[in-house]
Amino acid sequence: MPLAPAGFGRMAQRLLWAGLLGAFVVLQTRAEIPVQPGFQQDKFLGRWFCTGLASNSTWLREKKAVLSMCSSAAAPTADGGLNLTSTFLRNNQCETRTMLLQPAGTPGRYSYTSPHWGSTHDVSVVETNYSQYALLLTAGAKGPGRDFVLASLYSRTQQPSVEAKEKFTALARALGLTDDAIVFLPPTDKCMEKST
Ligand SMILES: *[C@@H]1O[C@H](CO)[C@@H](O)[C@H](O)[C@H]1NC(C)=O
Ligand SMILES: *[C@@H]1O[C@H](CO)[C@@H](O)[C@H](O)[C@H]1NC(C)=O
Ligand SMILES: *[C@@H]1O[C@H](CO)[C@@H](O)[C@H](O)[C@H]1NC(C)=O
Numbered sequence: 001m002p003l004a005p006a007g008f009g010r011m012a013q014r015l016l017w018a019g020l021l022g023a024f025v026v027l028q029t030r031a032e033i034p035v036q037p038g039f040q041q042d043k044f045l046g047r048w049f050c051t052g053l054a055s056n057s058t059w060l061r062e063k064k065a066v067l068s069m070c071s072s073a074a075a076p077t078a079d080g081g082l083n084l085t086s087t088f089l090r091n092n093q094c095e096t097r098t099m100l101l102q103p104a105g106t107p108g109r110y111s112y113t114s115p116h117w118g119s120t121h122d123v124s125v126v127e128t129n130y131s132q133y134a135l136l137l138t139a140g141a142k143g144p145g146r147d148f149v150l151a152s153l154y155s156r157t158q159q160p161s162v163e164a165k166e167k168f169t170a171l172a173r174a175l176g177l178t179d180d181a182i183v184f185l186p187p188t189d190k191c192m193e194k195s196t
Contacts (some may be wrong), residue, residue: 033137035044035124039108041082047074050086050191051160052153054172054182060072060150061181068188069158079103081110087191088177094191099123112138119143133164135171149175158187 021026047177053060060102070088077083087094101110101123108125120142128134134154141147153160153168159169172182 014027029031033122033124033139034126035106035108036126039106039125041076041080041107041126044082044125044134045074045076048074048134048154048156049110050088050106050185051155051158052151052165052168052184053150054152054168054175054177055106055150056177056181057148059124060111060183065184067183067185068190069185069192071192072154077101084125089190090189095097117143117158126151127167133160133167135168137171137175149177151177153184158192160184 015180033174048067050072053067068089070086072084072086075083075085077100080103084099084101085096086099087096091096099112100159101112103109104122110123112120112121114122116120121138122140124137124139126135126137136152136154137148138152151168151172153164155161155164169182
C-alpha cells in the first residue's frame with residue numbers, strides 16, 4: 001500500500017469501511033428477505049384486511065394509537081403486477097390508497113415507487129397460505145429519506161388466527177423490531193365495505 005498522510009489514510013479507511021459495511025448490509029437485507037416459494041398471484045387476489053403493522057418508522061410510533069384495520073383489494077395489473085387498494089378510517093373519513101406493485105422478477109417480489117416521495121421500495125410476499133393470512137414486507141428504500149422496514153399482516157377475515165399473529169410477530173422480531181413497534185390493528189366496521 002502506498003504511504004499517505006496519516007489523517008488522509010484514516011479517513012480513506014473509514015470511508016472504505018463505511019462503503020463495505022453499507023454494501024454488506026444491503027446485500028444481507030436483500031438476501032434475507034424470503035418470498036413465499038412458488039407464489040401464485042392469482043390465488044392471492046381478492047379481499048384482505050390489514051390487521052397488523054410493524055415498522056421502525058416514526059410514523060407508526062406516532063400513529064399507532066389511532067390506527068384501525070383497513071380493507072384491501074388485490075387486483076392484477078396489465079404489467080403482471082398487483083393493484084393493492086386499501087380503504088381505512090382517517091380523521092373520521094374513509095380514505096383510499098392505491099399501491100401499484102410492479103413485478104420484480106421472482107413471483108411474489110414487487111417494486112413500488114411512491115408517487116408522493118419518488119422513493120422506490122422492494123415489496124415481498126414473505127409467506128401466505130392464500131385462504132387465511134399473508135405476511136408482506138416492504139424494505140430497501142431508494143430515494144429521499146424513506147429508510148425503514150414495514151411488515152404487514154394481511155388476513156382474509158377481521159380476526160387473524162393466533163398462528164398468523166405469531167408468524168407476524170416472529171417476522172417482526174427477526175427484523176430487529178421491538179414489541180412497541182408491532183401493532184395489531186383493532187377491528188372496525190367503518191370503511192370496511194367492499195371497495196371495487
Ligand atoms: C391456512 O392456514 C389456516 C390456519 O392458519 C388453516 O386453517 C387453513 O387450512 C390453511 N389453508 C391452506 C390452504 O393451507
Ligand atoms: C429500520 O430498519 C432497517 C433494517 O434493519 C434499517 O436499514 C433502517 O436504517 C432502519 N430505519 C430507521 C429509521 O431506524
Ligand atoms: C386500482 O384499483 C382501484 C380499486 O379497484 C381502481 O379504482 C383503480 O383504477 C386501479 N388502478 C389501476 C391503475 O389499475
